């Protein structure tokens with residue numbers, strides 16, 4: 001059996017090595033290391049792929065979120081609602097800009113933002129909502145956009161885990177995750193679905209004026225050389241990373257379907273256990289989610305394959321995996337509202353019943369583009385041995 005890994009970046013590289021190596025050497029020879037033609041080319045190809053008017057490349061996904069909030073002109077004291085169950089970067093940038101993070105519980109089935117709790121959390125100070133498409137599964141964007149419109153709020157999609165995923169509106173039209181809100185932020189961290197060989201990120205928007213503002217913010221607030229109109233940051237995608245990403249972008253849909261195939265095989269084996277809950281893709285009516293995977297719309301691109309262990313044996317499984325050297329992850333082990341940095345006396349524990357429980361139930365299994373049936377059969381049989 002091939003060596004089990006949480007993410008197999010080497011195996012993926014071997015398959016595209018010739019193309020990738022050539023693109024790197026081209027940039028090295030060109031000496032256009034910063035903002036070279038490779039960045040422009042990737043930007044345009046990504047705009048086409050995403051079906052969005054503007055892609056603004058930047059240095060990483062955390063910056064993409066921060067710059068989005070700066071570009072929207074959010075001010076200290078403005079409340080920004082996001083989820084309690086996500087990677088810390090989402091809430092970190094809100095706090096860093098002296099905005100007020102308002103963390104809310106997630107849906108128990110999809111791990112995404114809970115619409116009822118979202119509505120309840122809106123106050124006159126609320127200015128923005130940051131839905132996170134967790135583990136690669138698009139949040140309920142149609143409803144979120146309706147709520148935002150009714151309350152005049154910005155929507156900033158944290159699309160770090162769901163690049164390539166589609167969202168289907170009730171009328172059947174589709175849009176890529178990350179291009180539906182006022183602005184979307186993504187990450188090209190190596191293990192993400194579209195991963196660079198280093199750091200990288202991008203911002204998406206269909207708003208011309210906002211795109212112009214964002215292009216200045218990423219570049220020291222400069223719109224004309226040495227004229228600094230707003231306070232900006234220095235956040236660039238370097239040319240070598242852009243060249244690599246441009247090659248990988250051509251393979252992204254294949255990468256996504258490899259992940260979905262692996263998820264399908266996991267689902268089939270694990271649905272045999274009554275103690276295991278396989279991922280659910282119940283976000284919208286158009287989804288045929290009878291098998292736990294939407295085959296019609298690609299609304300889940302499985303950045304992570306995360307199951308819930310319902311009989312209290314999650315930690316036993318973690319220990320078993322450690323003994324057997326089976327890679328795994330607990331994303332996320334502590335709800336954000338209980339993290340020292342983000343504690344807030346206004347939070348009421350009763351409002352976080354789902355995340356408080358999820359942290360004891362979830363476990364993420366190896367998930368990547370190179371996973372094969374033999375590996376999945378082995379991993380799932382070890383799980384069933386422990387969980388029953």
Ligand SMILES: *Cc1c(COP(=O)(O)O)cnc(C)c1O
Pocket residue numbers: 060061062063086087089090132158160161186187188189199200201
């Ligand atoms: C990875 C990630 C980020 C941050 O991206 P970086 O490129 O590591 O800065 C933000 N939000 C979520 C949900 C992520 O998974």
